[in-house]
Amino acid sequence: MYSINSNCKYFKLEDLIKITKICSNLFNVKFRKISLYDLSIEKIIELNSSSLQHNYPTDVITFSYTIKKFKDVEIYFSSEYLKSDLKEGENFKTELYRLYIHGLLHAAGFNDHTFEEKEKMTSFENLILKQFFNVSRETLKNGT
Numbered sequence: 001m002y003s004i005n006s007n008c009k010y011f012k013l014e015d016l017i018k019i020t021k022i023c024s025n026l027f028n029v030k031f032r033k034i035s036l037y038d039l040s041i042e043k044i045i046e047l048n049s050s051s052l053q054h055n056y057p058t059d060v061i062t063f064s065y066t067i068k069k070f071k072d073v074e075i076y077f078s079s080e081y082l083k084s085d086l087k088e089g090e091n092f093k094t095e096l097y098r099l100y101i102h103g104l105l106h107a108a109g110f111n112d113h114t115f116e117e118k119e120k121m122t123s124f125e126n127l128i129l130k131q132f133f134n135v136s137r138e139t140l141k142n143g144t
Contacts, residue, residue: 006036010079010096015132019101022131026124027108032070036077036100044078057081060099062106075103094129101128 004016016034024031039047041057048054048061059082063074077099086092102112105121112118 002031002033004034004036006038008036008038008077008079008096010038010093011036011100015097016100019097019128019132020104022128023101023104023108026128027105029104029108030070031073031104031107032067033072034104035074036103037074039076039078041078041081041084044076044081047076059085060103060106062103064107071107073103073107075100075107077103094133097132098125098129101125 002020004013004020006013006016016036020031020034023029044061045055045057048056048058051061051063052058057078059077061076063076065072079096082095082099083092086095102121102125105124106112110117110121110124112121
C-alpha cells in the first residue's frame with residue numbers, strides 16, 4: 001500500500017488512490033509514497049530553472065526515487081498555470097488529473113522528449129483517464 005499527500009484543494013484522495021492503482025497495475029510499478037505540490041507559476045518556473053535549467057513554466061515536474069522495489073514520487077505542478085494554458089473545450093478537472101497521471105508515468109520510467117514518446121505518454125494518459133472516468137476522451141474534452 002502507499003501513502004499520498006497533496007496540498008492541492010482540487011484533488012480528492014479517493015480519486016488519486018484509484019488513479020494510482022490503475023497506473024500501478026498497468027505498468028507493474030510499486031508506489032510507496034506520493035507527494036503532490038501545487039505551486040504558483042513563479043515557483044514552478046523557479047523549480048524548472050533550478051532542476052532542469054529551463055527558465056519557463058511547465059505543466060509538471062516529477063522526481064522519483066527507488067527504495068528497494070518501491071517508488072517514492074514527488075510531483076510538482078501549477079493549477080494556476082494549467083488554468084491559464086487550457087485550450088478551448090478542455091475541462092480543468094480532467095486536465096488536472098492528466099497532470100497527475102503524467103507525473104506517475106514519468107515515475108514509471110516514461111519520457112516525453114521526442115514526438116513518439118509524447119504520443120505514447122498521451123495514449124497512456126487517455127487510457128488511464130478513460131478507465132478512471134469510464135468515458136471517452138471526447139466526452140472529457142466537452143466537460144460532460
